[in-house]
Amino acid sequence: MNEMPTGLLFGLLALLIAISAFFSSSETSMMALNRYRLRHQAKSGHRGAKRATELLARPDKLIGSILIGNNLVNVLVSVIAGSVFAQIYGEILTTIVLTLALLIFAEVTPKTIAALHPEKIAYPASLILRPLQWLLTPLVLLIGGISNGLARLLGVETTANSDAEHLAPEELRTVVFESGALLPSKHKGMLLNVLDLDQATVEDIMIPRNEVVGIDLENNAEQILQQLAESSYTRLPVFRGDINHVVGILHLRKAAQILRDGPENLTSEQLNSFTDDPYFVPEATPLPTLLMNFQKTKRRMGLVVDEYGEVMGIVTLEDLLEEIVGDFTASPVPSDDEEIVAAEDGWYMIEGGTSIRDINRTLGWELPTDGPKTFNGLAMEHLESIPDGNISLYILNYLVEIEEVSDKMITRAKIKKISH
Template sequence: MNDAPLGLLFTALAGLIVLSAFFSSSETGMMSINRYRLKHLTKKKHRAALRVAGLLKRPDRLIGVILIGNNLVNILASSIATVIALRLYGDAGIAIATLLLTLTILVFAEVTPKTLAALYPEKIAFPASLILRPLLYLLYPAVWLINHIASGLARLFGVDPTGNSATEHLRPEELRTVVDEAGDLIPDQHQGMLLNILDLEKATVEDIMIPRNEIVGLNLEDDIPTLMQQIRHADYTRLPVYEGDINKVVGMLHLRNVARFVYGDDSTITRDAIRRFSRAPYFVPESTPLHIQLLNFQKEKRRIGVVVDEYGEVLGLVTLEDLLEEIVGDFTTNRAEEQSEEIRPLSDGWFMIEGSASIRDINRNLNWELPTDGPKTLNGLVVEYLENIPDAHVSFEIQRYRFETAEISAKMIEKARVCELPKRR
């Protein structure tokens, strides 16, 4: 090497720096490539993606061959640079070569290629795989030996090198972040629906059910004219049928079946006919998560269920419509719901809210963050905080929200004025 022409040495040094840049960019490009896009391309039988995916199946071997190549190239480059410097500057050339080669490798073989590879991983990784795969076969004995020694050292420190701690599967909270940060890739409306789907497992049917005191149904102990009056003026297509008490539900009557037992005036109608054309009730435990209940509705071919507690007491009704609205938002107009406005805006940021209003509905409609891990209604939240039903109107704060009772009965807080307080610094 000492007798080689300087031109040849400079050419070899430049080639080695290019090779060093190739190995550095290959490492960053391979490790930075989007795994999910890579899976998508492999399903389409993209040749370069298949090569890269094959190399990434054993990242220890891939990194091993890259580091072997990179270190060999850099060591050889330093040797040639030392020879050149000695021939040009004598003994002082060693220090000069060390300084200049370090700067050259950092700029042209490390920082610049790795930056480009991090920005455009596919453009680097795909063509690099054409060289890395045959190079892996060529250097496999050395790669195997080095990885075997490295694995042994890792075990000395209590690390299992075969364990894959970095899984490629996203957790729900990570998937939520991906959807939330999707930007223009997903329309805002669809983005909200996807986030709502991910949130289904955080809520149960108890959170969205129609409470027991609001159930509209048919009591078979009423006389026939009363029953027919309820049927004719019903705001719902399905009505629970019970005997005396809602806990004794015997069926669910779909109003399309009414024509089957209505032939003349009310005198021709019998309670047995109402019972006969009612479908058997479908009972749902109160703690069933919403995403499970959605699948259960599909499996059972049902649209409405009777929510019961652990003792079999009826707590309310849950409908497929209410469950779907948790995903897509309000998509139907219900005349009964129009008639009772549970949340009415007042002045200066205050709202008049019914005590029976669901906390989830309040949070969704007003973009608030009232606690949802306890009581499900505003009345329940207030009573839990006060620990009793007050005899007179009171004012208090829960987190960042001020409450003022407006109507109180012997059994519950009927209405309350609520506003959101400014965030404290």
């Protein structure tokens, strides 16, 4: 080797450093591949993705093969440089130059490029890595067995974790949230709302009992017919005296015959014959469970009951879908009966019975939702009593001014978020 021309030796060293750079970039690019994009491309028939998937099925064998090849090349570089160039240029200078050359050309640069463009490096490299892995299998298994044995002695589990590549809901939420321009903002919001469904229950979205519109069989025929003719709802609960004594749910498509027959022929028995059996839902039911139950039973409305069987309100399929896609009935022009109305200087007029979830979703606020479900309940919890008049209070970093109070609740308030 000492008789080999100097130029040829430099060429041999350059070739070995290039091979070392190949191994370094291959290792980084393989580990930097997006596993979900890789699976999608492999299922779409991409040959490079298929080869990479096969190699990554056993990452221990892949890394072992790469490290064995890389170390053999680096040792060979050291041997050639130490036996030839150290005698010519000196050991210290040879060591410094060789270290810098390996770091720059065989480690840092190729690994940086591979980390930035993993697919461009990994897919072509798999053509070489696959036969190399097969060739080095006996040596890889031997070294792997020894290293795994040492790891077990140190109390480290070496078996593969089947859940390692699975995303938890919180991780998936982060992926969706940080998807940037890859997803339209509206679609991103819907996906995030789906992921947040299991954090809410029926109680969070139900229409409270005092706001439920239904047909009372104790009213006279003229009142019932007028209510049917003027109703803006598709389905109405039918009850006797009190909603706790519900007898069924009436779909207004069946009301045409009732209206045609007139008040003189309207009886409780006739009205009952047009109703469907009521469907009861516990107030603590998670929203994903409610959605599955609605789908399974072909229902679109449920009566929400508490642990004592008392009716607390109603929940509809529309209420549930609005948690995912937003309000179906949102209007760009505010009306006088809206629960949340913008005022001057960042203030908002809010009805007392407004859901805290609706406030947070509409205004992008972070009022606490782990306690009372309505703004009235939240304010009363902080005050610990029904206020005697118009007072002000702070709820976290929100300034609240009570505007209207009834005997039982806060009916209207002004709220403003205070910046800190």
